[in-house]
Every structure is written in C-alpha cells, then in structure tokens.
Amino acid sequence: MVLGNYKSVVAARSTDNEILKGAQDGGIVTQLFAYALEEGIIDGAIVAGPSDEPWKPEPVIATSKAELLAARGTRYTLSPNISLLKEATRSYGLDRIGIVGTPCQMQAVRKAQLYPIGMRDVPDKIALAIGIFCMENFPYQGLEAMVEDHCNVKLESVKKLDIGKGKFWAYTERGAVAQIPLKVTHKYEQPGCHVCLDYVSNLADVSTGSVGAPDGWSTVFVRTNAGEDAWSKAIGAGCFETKPIEEVKPGLDLVKKLATDKITKNQKTLEARATFGVGKGLRNPYI
Amino acid sequence: MEPSEGKGSTEGVQKPTPASATRPEPVEVSKEETVAEKPAKTAEVKTEKAQPTPRPKRKPSDIDVEKKVENTKEDMPVVEKITVGHVHLSGCTGCLVSFADNYEGLFKILDDYADLVYALTLVDVRHIPEMDVALVEGSVCLQDKSSVEEIKEAREKAKIVVALGGCAAYGNITRFCRGGQWNQPQMESYVPINELIDVDLYIPGCAPTPQQIRNVCIMAYLLLKGTDEQKELAGAYLKPLMDLAQRGDEACGCDLMYDVINQGLCMGCGSCAAACPVRAVSMEYGKPNIDRDLCIKCGACYAQCPRSFFNFDVMNEFEGISELIKGVME
Structure with missing residues (x-):
C-alpha cells in the first residue's frame, strides 16, 4: 500500500516540445492541464507560478496555456496552492478546478472535499487533482542557503534545480553545474515533512514524478475515475508517448523502495514524537 | 399566527x-x-x-x-427518518441559512432522511420536542433566562447535540461582546454551549458550509439508521468532529501557531488561508500569518488544516464517500 490505490502506471512524456523545453522531466502536469483546459475538463488550474523573487513560487490560477507554461518545473520550496482553492470558485468563478500539489496538498484537497468546514461550495468543483512525488520540501530561506551558500550560485542565475542520484543540483543559465550531496540539505527540510506518510500522492487523481522513469520521462499513476477519464482522453489525443513501466529502468521497484523508506522513517518520527518529553509527547495528527 | x-x-x-x-x-x-x-x-x-x-x-x-x-x-437501504431540530440561541441565523443553502438538497434531506421537528423560522413548534439531533446555532447569553433554559432542554430532549457554527462551538464574534447594546444593555456574557452542557459534535466555521452540514446530516442518519457497515463508516467520519467537541471551546487563528506550527506539523499547504472567512490568514513564505485583529474566532482554519486531524481510514475512501454522498442526494 505504500504506492496507494491505482488503476494503471506507465512511464510517459509530453509530445509537445514547447512544454518539454522548460519541464522538470516529462512535462506531465503542464501537458495534462493544457489538454484538460482545451477540452473543458477544467476551467482553470491552481499552479505554482512565478513571483517577484527568484525561485519563490506564487500560487496562481492559470486559465491559459501561456500561464501554465510560465509555471513549468519544480521549485523545491513551498507554494501554498490550497490557499486559492476557495478563491478559484469565487472571484475566478471556476466550476471545474484543476490543482497540482505535493502529497500533503492532495490530502488537503480531499479533506476539503470530505470535511469542507471552511470550503463552501468547493467539494463538487475539484475536477482534476494532480499530485507529484515528494520526499520533503524546503522553506524558501532554506533553498536560498542551499543554492547560494552551499552551491555558491546566485539564485537569479539558476536555470534549473533538480534532485536525483543522491544529489541536489543547480544548473545556471550560462552552463555551470553545481551539486551538493543530499545529506547536506537535510537540515534545511521543513519539519512538517517529517510526519508525512505519503510519497507518491496516494490521494491524487493522477500522480507523477521522475523516480522510476528514465531521464526526461516521468512515472505516472492513474488513480481515480476522474484521473482515468482525463488521462485516457489525453492519450487518445496524442498528448503523451508512453512506455510500459516494466520495460523501463529503474522501474517501479525504485519508487516502491523510496516510498517505503520515507514512510518507515516518518513512522519512526511519529513514534519518537509520542514520547518526546518526560511522560509527555507531541501531537499526532493521524489519531 | x-x-x-x-x-x-x-x-x-x-x-x-x-x-x-x-x-x-x-x-x-x-x-x-x-x-x-x-x-x-x-x-x-x-x-x-x-x-x-x-x-x-x-x-x-x-x-x-x-x-x-x-x-x-422502497429504494432506500433503510426506512426510517431521523428527527432533527434547529435550536436558535445568540446567533445571526447564518448557520440556518447555510443549511438552507443546500437548495434542493435540503428538500432531499427532509424528504428522505430527516424530519425537521423544531426550527424557529421553518417549523411551527413552540417548545423543544424530543429529537435525535439538535443543531444548536449561537452562543448562550447568560443574562437571557430563556436561552439558558432552552440549551438545557435541548440537551435533555436530544440524543445528539451538535454545535452548529462558530458561535455555538467557540463563541465566535459574540466573544467580543461587552454589553451596552440596545435594547438589552445588560446582556453582556455570551458563552459557547459547551460551557453549560455536554456537546457531542462540532461543526466550526462562520458560517458553517452547506456541504459540511449536509455531510453531518447524512452521516448522522447512517449512524442511527444505517446498516452495520454504514454505521461504521459514519462513526469513523464523525469521530474527528466529536473529538473537536472534546478539545475545548476556545478557537483562534492562534491555534495554527499553538497546535500546528509550534508542534512541528505545518507543511504550508494553505488550507487555513482558504478556510478563513475574514481573510485573517495570509501565507508568508509558505506559512500562515495571522492578523489577530481580524480573527473572529470561528475555528474554521484549525479544523480545515490537514494536520489538525487526518483520518486515513476515511480519507482513503474519498472517492467512494463522495459518490455515496452524491448518490443519496440524487
């Protein structure tokens, strides 16, 4: 169950070169939202758009392909996308919302649907929730320290950030590549990530991430009826090329391993929290 | 009349x-x-x-x-309706309006699942009758004798007492009352109902949303009249809201600090900012920033936070439960 319920899993990448050019891996999120927008499956999508500060995302409601393109790529810092969930139904008037987010944000979406305590008229309006794989996230100032202090690169000049092969990578506009061992980044992780028991967005309609797929491709889990509907239509329209997950390296085993690692580690954190003090513990949100 | x-x-x-x-x-x-x-x-x-x-x-x-x-x-899995009443104390009727904002869903609930046996504005009944569920709106004014009697009577007559909305649950804006308002200047003390009676379940928020009230009504119906399987689901669904009633009757945006960030649990999703009805919560560098002067103490932000409660046994079934709710409302 570490990978959650899913109907199918494949390796995939977008067939649109414009999307792939700025994408983190296979351009899955941007492509699927662009298709869903065009076909009216969604009226708009809440995505991590650009802001005034370099690499600091700002949640935006994208209602055009251009706005989706501006939000391509992974930012490795917090983008509170759920903060726009109710606003999307109000000032933007969306009836069919697309939203992308980390596993915890997918949990927030489902809680908003089942327990809409402060989410008036939201539950029926989530049309497509795309989750990404996530091991942990960093506060903006943590990312800043990792890139500027450890990698010795100005954030403004960074073209792409990536985590892979046990390292954190920063690629600059002029072609310099800086990398640091992932171990160095651990202390900058946000504490809230350490109680998270979900690696591959088990509660999304469609979830995706690089792990398991070859470079330039993404692993895609299709989980719900809504997800399957959008995904199969997009495949039918030629939006993606796919390969069976069994035929690619490193394949599903790596996804399973990392998911198990994360969940095991964080279960231990939860246990340690229960006896954190002397006869006193910290709160467990899951009980 | x-x-x-x-x-x-x-x-x-x-x-x-x-x-x-x-x-x-x-x-x-x-x-x-x-x-x-x-x-x-x-x-x-x-x-x-x-x-x-x-x-x-x-x-x-x-x-x-x-x-x-x-x-x-004939088509229903179970045959009996539950009885529901709306008890109106010191509130603005917004909670009741929110219930009514289920539109045709309200009629569906009243047709098939619940008889509304008491509600000042909707039912011509003067005294609180026996009922399965009492939805209590508003806080209790200690200087208003009839309010105090009414909340006690509601506890006696109802199997389940629900604090409907921020005022009944946490006091909400009535927490700020200091008396002196016309035409009852001596009425200055307003307390959440939990201070006078035991409360079974909270629905926080100002106003609580139509969909949340609907879900609680459906789940209360399944809990009281459903099959064993439905009872189990309804029990699991309602438990966190019952736990909220045990947690206490003070709410504030500060809960996000005390019980989430201070506890090392915030992951910056933004649910609190979306839930706040008065835009007192903004997200600064990925974490909630609370404008305490704006906060009305409705309890929505903390209850909506995925790190206040998150019951995997219910949430993992989100697709089935959403379809169930949609199905019974058709």
Whole structure:
C-alpha cells in the first residue's frame, strides 16, 4: 500500500516540445492541464507560478496555456496552492478546478472535499487533482542557503534545480553545474515533512514524478475515475508517448523502495514524537 | 399566527414517534399527522398560512407528495427518518441559512432522511420536542433566562447535540461582546454551549458550509439508521468532529501557531488561508500569518488544516464517500 490505490502506471512524456523545453522531466502536469483546459475538463488550474523573487513560487490560477507554461518545473520550496482553492470558485468563478500539489496538498484537497468546514461550495468543483512525488520540501530561506551558500550560485542565475542520484543540483543559465550531496540539505527540510506518510500522492487523481522513469520521462499513476477519464482522453489525443513501466529502468521497484523508506522513517518520527518529553509527547495528527 | 394552527401543530409534533415510522395508507392520514409531516414542505406550509380561508382538509398535492415519499422509500437501504431540530440561541441565523443553502438538497434531506421537528423560522413548534439531533446555532447569553433554559432542554430532549457554527462551538464574534447594546444593555456574557452542557459534535466555521452540514446530516442518519457497515463508516467520519467537541471551546487563528506550527506539523499547504472567512490568514513564505485583529474566532482554519486531524481510514475512501454522498442526494 505504500504506492496507494491505482488503476494503471506507465512511464510517459509530453509530445509537445514547447512544454518539454522548460519541464522538470516529462512535462506531465503542464501537458495534462493544457489538454484538460482545451477540452473543458477544467476551467482553470491552481499552479505554482512565478513571483517577484527568484525561485519563490506564487500560487496562481492559470486559465491559459501561456500561464501554465510560465509555471513549468519544480521549485523545491513551498507554494501554498490550497490557499486559492476557495478563491478559484469565487472571484475566478471556476466550476471545474484543476490543482497540482505535493502529497500533503492532495490530502488537503480531499479533506476539503470530505470535511469542507471552511470550503463552501468547493467539494463538487475539484475536477482534476494532480499530485507529484515528494520526499520533503524546503522553506524558501532554506533553498536560498542551499543554492547560494552551499552551491555558491546566485539564485537569479539558476536555470534549473533538480534532485536525483543522491544529489541536489543547480544548473545556471550560462552552463555551470553545481551539486551538493543530499545529506547536506537535510537540515534545511521543513519539519512538517517529517510526519508525512505519503510519497507518491496516494490521494491524487493522477500522480507523477521522475523516480522510476528514465531521464526526461516521468512515472505516472492513474488513480481515480476522474484521473482515468482525463488521462485516457489525453492519450487518445496524442498528448503523451508512453512506455510500459516494466520495460523501463529503474522501474517501479525504485519508487516502491523510496516510498517505503520515507514512510518507515516518518513512522519512526511519529513514534519518537509520542514520547518526546518526560511522560509527555507531541501531537499526532493521524489519531 | 392563528392560535388554532399553532396549537394543532404543536400537538402533532409532541407525539414522541414521528408519523413517518409507521405510516398508515396516505388516504387514511389524519389531519394532525399531516401537519406533523409538513415541516418538510416549507413552501406549502407558507402557502397555507397565507390563505385566510379555512384550512382545507387535504389538498390533492399533499396526497401526491406522500405517495411519492412512500415510493422513494422502497429504494432506500433503510426506512426510517431521523428527527432533527434547529435550536436558535445568540446567533445571526447564518448557520440556518447555510443549511438552507443546500437548495434542493435540503428538500432531499427532509424528504428522505430527516424530519425537521423544531426550527424557529421553518417549523411551527413552540417548545423543544424530543429529537435525535439538535443543531444548536449561537452562543448562550447568560443574562437571557430563556436561552439558558432552552440549551438545557435541548440537551435533555436530544440524543445528539451538535454545535452548529462558530458561535455555538467557540463563541465566535459574540466573544467580543461587552454589553451596552440596545435594547438589552445588560446582556453582556455570551458563552459557547459547551460551557453549560455536554456537546457531542462540532461543526466550526462562520458560517458553517452547506456541504459540511449536509455531510453531518447524512452521516448522522447512517449512524442511527444505517446498516452495520454504514454505521461504521459514519462513526469513523464523525469521530474527528466529536473529538473537536472534546478539545475545548476556545478557537483562534492562534491555534495554527499553538497546535500546528509550534508542534512541528505545518507543511504550508494553505488550507487555513482558504478556510478563513475574514481573510485573517495570509501565507508568508509558505506559512500562515495571522492578523489577530481580524480573527473572529470561528475555528474554521484549525479544523480545515490537514494536520489538525487526518483520518486515513476515511480519507482513503474519498472517492467512494463522495459518490455515496452524491448518490443519496440524487
């Protein structure tokens, strides 16, 4: 169950070169939202758009392909996308919302649907929730320290950030590549990530991430009826090329391993929290 | 209001068992029982009141409606309705309006799942009757004798007492009252109902959302009248809201600090900022920033936070539960 319920899993990448050019891996999120927008499956999508500060995302409601393109790529810092969930139904008037987010944000979406305590008229309006794989996230100032202090690169000049092969990578506009061992980044992780028991967005309609797929491709889990509907239509329209997950390296085993690692580690954190003090513990949100 | 009509309906409802449980053939229904059924059909009650002419014994439309209810029940997994009442204390009626904002969903609930046996604005009943669920709106004014009596009576007469909305649960804006308002300047002390009676379940928020009230009504129905499997699901669904009632009756945006960030649990999703009805929560560098002057203490932000409670046994079934709710509302 570490990978959650899913109907199918494949390796995939977008067939649109414009999307792939700025994408983190296979351009899955941007492509699927662009298709869903065009076909009216969604009226708009809440995505991590650009802001005034370099690499600091700002949640935006994208209602055009251009706005989706501006939000391509992974930012490795917090983008509170759920903060726009109710606003999307109000000032933007969306009836069919697309939203992308980390596993915890997918949990927030489902809680908003089942327990809409402060989410008036939201539950029926989530049309497509795309989750990404996530091991942990960093506060903006943590990312800043990792890139500027450890990698010795100005954030403004960074073209792409990536985590892979046990390292954190920063690629600059002029072609310099800086990398640091992932171990160095651990202390900058946000504490809230350490109680998270979900690696591959088990509660999304469609979830995706690089792990398991070859470079330039993404692993895609299709989980719900809504997800399957959008995904199969997009495949039918030629939006993606796919390969069976069994035929690619490193394949599903790596996804399973990392998911198990994360969940095991964080279960231990939860246990340690229960006896954190002397006869006193910290709160467990899951009980 | 005609005295005779008020009397008639009070008598009708004071019968402990609602007529729906064992209903005779529609044509045999007596006048009183018809009235007891009526709360479900708000529009018709109003139409009748508007007519100064003697009340017709039964309109043809009444019979049709009752037949329809009978037919619908054939398809229902369970047959009995629960009884629900709305107890109005010091609140703005926004919670009740929110309940009504389920639109046709409200009629569906009243047709198939719940008889509304008490509600100041919707049901012509003067005294709190026995009921399964009391939805209490508003805080209790300690200087208002009838409010204090009413909340105690609600506890005695109802199997489940629900604090509906921020005022009943946490005091909400009535927490800021210091008296001196016309025309009852001496009324200055407003407390959440939890300070006077045991409360079973909280629905926080100002106003609580139509969908959350709907979900609680459906789940309360399944809990009281459903199959074993449905009871288990409903119990699991309602548990966190019952836990909220045990957690305490003080709420504030500060809860996000005390019980989430200070506890090392915040992951910056933004749920709190979306949930806040007064935009007192903004996200600064990925974490909530609370404008405490704006906070009205409704409790929505903390209850909406995925790190206040997150029950995997319920959430993992989100697709099935969403379809279940959609199904029963059709």
